[in-house]
Amino acid sequence: MTAPHPSIPAALRLTAREVSQVLREVIFERSSVTRACSQTWDEIYAGHFQVDIGGWFISIYNDCDELDYCEECVAPDGRRWAFDSGDRFGTDPIALLSTWELVTLEQILKKL
Template structure:
């Protein structure tokens, strides 16, 4: 079973440009001020919540094999996948997503 660290790795890879992130369902990052935005990263659909235009938390993830994760999958294990990103990685991820 995938963990918060697995989701974090996808987010980190996107922030570093190792993999390409795409918005899912033809959304535009800048069009959502507050709410959920689905981002496809290397076949994983990661649902992120924005609050007042900034990343807030990771709401869930759908893996290519159909496995679904939500905050319950990582709550007991320590933290939200976004919290595992360094300050620099998180800023780079926001910059990357802002271009989508």
């Protein structure tokens, strides 16, 4: 396990696993997702794409039209998770998804 993100107080930290579970709720159609930014996935092409999943605000990096990594997540209760380039593989919520889940999530994001 890596050290927690230094800029987030311990009481306000989310884990990558918690964030990946929120994404899975969308993938398995147990929660709905809406776009929380003005541009569509295709319009951004390379940059951060923000979504709202029942009050969870998540920023996902679109790398040339491919789902890349989760930049940040803020839960409805104010807890946060943030990407840290020093984290080892598997600590990004996107990295915790299966190949099928990644493809499905990317398709959902492209439709928003």
